[in-house]
Amino acid sequence: MAARIASITGAEHTAMLGLGVYRPERIVTNDEVAGPIDSSDEWIRTRSGIRTRRFASPEETIVSMSVAAARDAIEAAEIDANQIDCVIVATSTWLLLTPAAGPQIATALGLENVAAFDVSAGCAGFCHAVALASDLVKGGTARHVLAIGVEKLTDTVNPKDRGTAFLFADGAGAVVIGPSDEPGIGPTVWGSDGTQHHAIRQDKDWMEFFAEIDERGLDAVRPYLAMEGTAVFRWAAHSLEKVCRDAIERAGLTTDELDAMVPHQANGRIIEIMARVLKLPESCALANDIEETGNTSAASIPLAMEALMRTGDAKPGGSALLIAFGAGLSFAAQVVHLPNWK
Template sequence: MAARIAQTTGAAHTAILGLGVYRPTRIVTNDEVAGPIDSSDEWIRTRSGIKTRRFAGESETIHSMSVGAARGALESAGIAAEQVDCVIVATSTHLLLTPAAAPQIATELGMNAPAAFDVSAGCAGFCHALAMASDLVRVGTANHVLVVGVEKLTNTINPTDRSTAFLFADGAGAVVVGPAEQQGIGPVVWGSDGTQSHAIRQDKDWMEFFAEIDEKGLDAVRPYMRMEGTAVFRWAAHSLEKVCRDAVDRAGLSTDDLDAMIPHQANGRIIEIMARVLELPEHCALANDIEEAGNTSAASVPLAMEALLRNGESKPGDTALLIAFGAGLSYAAQVVTLPDWR
């Protein structure tokens, strides 16, 4: 007879216990990015809703931005670094295939050998990682999990590419997930659509690039991120209403119960369409951090969460719907209780 393998059990309920962010110092206006793409401030605002964005400097790296955001999250949660059992970093712009960013971030934070790994799910990465963190705590694999969404997209975009140069920016957001008296993180609704993988992609793989170096030498063109904006817009407008409604239903709530909606800050027009089709109640705050932060991919949801709390549009304890989507195409949504923030 086979031996019985023991199972662990964890907390009955989980929640976001603390939130921290890192916004790069340099503020970049539309006028600054408009020249290389033969555009204008008006065109960019109309197309995207963006007024400014943050570009990281050389010293503001994936690691340093993550550490800055993580320290804020730990402080607001009242959790010491050594109490964290697992670190999950959601990013698509850590440009080393190995090692992952998470172990080095954990070490710099002074953690005691936690499990640490990266997740690559495009702009939906933070919501994917948040779901994983909640499940890890509930099953007893970890007691506290640090989740970081971080991007340095300025390392991956061509400043002359009219489809991406004005949209993307840099930053980091982090949360601590742990046990709670009441459930503060609802069931995730997530998935992917590989038929749309062309919509957001790296335009050549590394082997193609190496072959081009052999052929052209210094004239070889490095890989860049490309996006088919119309395809992404149509997919999001068509597909995300059901994802949002399913996440609210799985949380046992209705849209009338929502105090806030925090979508991935992809495009101001997509945010407006999502709010309209969901028929959100008048009291429901709608995150619009894209105006000042641009599209920061996996960092955008925690950054937008912080902006809502900092500006007083939402408060700790409010019920918020998170929804994110991006390269893959991948998507994830869940209802959460907003954390204490300071």
């Protein structure tokens, strides 16, 4: 008979204990990005709902932005940093295939010998990280997990691409996830649709780029983020209502019991459509951080949570539906209690 392997169990319930964010200092107006794409402030606002966004400087990196957001999240959670024993980083703009950003971020935070890894699920990455972190704590693999969403999309977007240059921006958000006396993170509803992989993608792989260099030398065009906006809009507008309703139902709630909805800040029109089809009550606050922050991919959910509470539209402890979707195409949703924030 095989030797019996011991098993462990963790917390019965989990919650987001603290939230921190980092917004780059530089505020960029529509007029600034409109020139290279032959556009205008009115066109951009009408098409996306964006008025301003933040662009990171060379000194504001994936690591530095993550560390700043994480430190505030740990402080808001009112725990010691040494109680963190896992770091999950959701990002699509860490420009090294290896090593991952997670270990460097953990070390910069002074965390020693903790598990640290990256998750690549596009704009849905943060909600994926929340799901993983919650399950790690429930399973006993970790005590407290730092889940970070961070992007420096200005490194990957062609400023002359009319389909992407006005949309994407930079920033970071982090939450500490740990044990709770009552459920603070509901079951996650997630999935993917690989038939739509072309809708948001890197426009060439690195081997194609290297081949161009061999053939054309310095005239080779680097890979950029490419998006088929109409395809993404249609997919999101018509596919995500069921995901949202499933997440609310699995949390044991109804839409009338939601205090807030925090959708991925992809496009103002998509946000409006999602709120309308769900028939949210007037008492339910709707995050619309895209107006000031743009689309920050994996960072958009935590940034939007912070904006919602900073403006007083929602409060810590309130019930909120998180829903995100992006490259893959991937999606994830869960109902949570909003965390303390700094």
